[in-house]
Amino acid sequence: MSSDLTPRPTAWRWHKDRLVLHGPGDGAQARAGLAHVVGAVETVGALLAERGLPVPELGVAVSSRLHEGGRKYGLGSSGAVTVAAVDAVAAFCGVELSAGERYRLAMLASARIDPKGSGGDLAASAWGGWILYRAPERDFVLDLARRVGIARTLAAPWPGHEVRRLPPPAGLRLEVGWTGEPVSTTSQVAGLQRRGGRPDTAARRRFTQASNRLVEAAAGALERGDDAGLLAQIRTAQAELARLDEAAGLGIFTPRLRRLCEAAEAVGAAAKPSGAGGGDCGIALLDAAASRHICQVRRHWTAAGVHPLPVRPAAQRPERTSQS
Numbered sequence: 001m002s003s004d005l006t007p008r009p010t011a012w013r014w015h016k017d018r019l020v021l022h023g024p025g026d027g028a029q030a031r032a033g034l035a036h037v038v039g040a041v042e043t044v045g046a047l048l049a050e051r052g053l054p055v056p057e058l059g060v061a062v063s064s065r066l067h068e069g070g071r072k073y074g075l076g077s078s079g080a081v082t083v084a085a086v087d088a089v090a091a092f093c094g095v096e097l098s099a100g101e102r103y104r105l106a107m108l109a110s111a112r113i114d115p116k117g118s119g120g121d122l123a124a125s126a127w128g129g130w131i132l133y134r135a136p137e138r139d140f141v142l143d144l145a146r147r148v149g150i151a152r153t154l155a156a157p158w159p160g161h162e163v164r165r166l167p168p169p170a171g172l173r174l175e176v177g178w179t180g181e182p183v184s185t186t187s188q189v190a191g192l193q194r195r196g197g198r199p200d201t202a203a204r205r206r207f208t209q210a211s212n213r214l215v216e217a218a219a220g221a222l223e224r225g226d227d228a229g230l231l232a233q234i235r236t237a238q239a240e241l242a243r244l245d246e247a248a249g250l251g252i253f254t255p256r257l258r259r260l261c262e263a264a265e266a267v268g269a270a271a272k273p274s275g276a277g278g279g280d281c282g283i284a285l286l287d288a289a290a291s292r293h294i295c296q297v298r299r300h301w302t303a304a305g306v307h308p309l310p311v312r313p314a315a316q317r318p319e320r321t322s323q324s
Contacts, residue, residue, distance in 0.1 A: 001034055001037060001038070001059070001060045001061075001062075002059075002060075002061045002062070003033070003034060003037070003061075003062040003063075004062065004063050004064060006030075006033045006034060010023075010030050010034070011023050012038070014045070014055070017042065017045070017046055017049070018042060019031075019038050019041060019042055034062075035113050036078050036079075036081050036082040036085070036109070036110065036113065037060055037062060037081060037082075037085045039082065039109035039110065039112055039113055040081075040082050040085035040086045040089065040105070040106065040109045041060065041085065041089055042109070043086065043105050043106075043108050043109040043112075043150065044086055044089045044090050044093070044095075044105060045089075046149075046150045047090075047095075047105065047150045047151060047154075048093055048095070050149050050150055050151045051151065053093065055093065056092070056093065058089065058092055060085060060088070060089070062081055062084075062085070064077055064080075064081065075121075075176070075274075075280075075281060075309075075311070076120070076121025076124065076125070076275075078110075078121070079106070079110065079117075079119070079120075079121025079122045079124070079125055080121065080125045082106045082109055082110055082122060082125075083102055083103070083106045083122055083125035083126050084125070086102055086105045086106045086109065087102055090102075090105075099126045099127045099317060100126075100163070101154055102126040103119070103122055103123050103126035103127070103163070104153070104154050104158075105150070105154070106119075106122045106125075106126065107119045107122055107136070107138075107141065108141065108142070108145055108150065108153065110122060111138045111141065111142050112142065115138045115139060115142065116138075117138075118133075118135040119133075119135050119136070119138075120133050120135070123163055124314075125314075126317070127163060127165065127316065127317060128314040128315055128316045128317040129165060129166070129168065129313060129314065129315060129316035129317075130165070130166040130167065130168050130169075130222060130313060131163055131164060131165055131166055132162065132163070132164040132166055132215065132216075132219040133162070133163055134160060134161060134162040134163075135160060135161065136158035136159060136160050136161035137158070137159045137160050140158075140159055141153065141158055144156060164219065165316065166219055166222045166223060167222055167223065167225070168222070168313065169222060169225075169227050169230055169285065170225050170227060171227050171287065171288050171289065172227050172230065172231070172285045172286065172287065172288055173285070173286050173287070173288040173294060174283060174284075174285060174312065174313060175264075175283070175284045175285075175286060175294065175297060175298070175308065176274075176281055176282075176283055176284075176308070176309045176311050177260045177281060177282050177283075177284070177301045177306040177307065177308055177309065178280070178281050178306065178307045178309050179254060179256040179257060179260070179279050179280060179281065179282070179305070179306055179307075180256075180305065180306075180307060181254060181256065181278075181279030181280065182279060182280065203243070203244055203247035203248060204244070204247075204248065206243075207240055207241075207243070207244040210236075210240045211237070211240065214233050214236055214237050214240070217229070217233050218230055218233040218234070218237075221233060230270075230285065231269070231270040231285060232270075234270035234271070234272055234285055235265075235270045237272050238261060238270070238271065238272035238273075241253070241272060241273060241277065245277070250277070250278065251277075251278050252273055252277030252278055253273065253277065254277075254278060254279055256279075256304055256305055256306050257273045257277065257279075257282050259300070259301075259304035259306065260273075260282040260284070260301060260304070260306050261273075261282060261284075263296075263297050263300035263301055263304065264284035264286065264297055266296075266300075267286065267290070267293035267296060267297060268287070268293070269284050269285060269286040269287070269293070269297065270284065270285050271283060271284035271285075281309070282306070284297060
């Protein structure tokens with residue numbers, strides 16, 4: 001295995017149902033640097049073993065443009081790598097996967113590393129395009145896989161899980177700005193959970209309820225082709241994040257993220273932090289026909305130390321309905 005984020009390639013061998021480092025070096029350190037790739041290979045390997053199929057010798061190389069000098073942009077690149085590794089290893093072994101199977105295998109691999117992750121990045125990578133996503137109960141899914149195996153877990157209902165394809169906004173353009181300030185979603189979630197017994201519990205509950213309503217409203221706006229309605233939901237989502245930030249003291253809105261949002265709002269766009277907040281990236285939706293405003297926002301972002309990223313939503317991936 002090799003990655004552009006690790007210093008050198010590493011060799012691995014199977015020991016029971018796990019991959020262990022083959023040759024000199026610190027196995028724990030090597031695994032940490034390639035955790036998502038190793039997890040993906042192990043999960044696909046477990047599925048093949050349950051089907052009575054061998055796991056052939058293979059090489060996996062990971063190259064990504066979602067980082068700069070080793071600093072990741074915070075766009076869900078670990079999730080994208082996990083889905084890509086699942087898909088590549090399965091295809092190499094002659095197994096075709098539907099979008100749902102890609103996602104579920106990647107979710108099982110990722111949840112073993114960090115059960116707090118929602119898996120939204122995995123779903124976005126598995127389906128592509130614009131989607132409505134609700135996370136499953138990760139503890140239930142992991143326990144099910146331990147009890148009945150990977151294959152049966154893929155076919156079983158996952159409580160709480162939902163994915164719905166959505167049309168893209170008709171007249172809006174998505175812009176993404178990177179603050180250069182790395183942050184961990186896991187650490188942000190853990191920080192919020194540590195405050196569980198403090199007076200901000202009501203604020204957390206209010207935020208969760210409001211977010212659920214906003215997600216449904218935003219999905220409805222996309223399905224109706226209502227760009228103005230979508231912008232309104234993004235603005236409200238930003239306000240709810242700011243309210244939570246003030247109550248819980250998480251530092252979601254860094255100075256650069258505030259300037260990112262302000263620059264977009266100055267031209268009538270809507271913007272908010274993405275992911276965990278506290279750094280990484282923010283997003284803005286602007287009038288796609290207003291090229292002057294788009295250029296203005298990019299200039300203001302750059303002046304504020306925010307890097308406009310040359311990214312766009314991926315096209316929807318074609319769906320496969322049959323399983324090999």
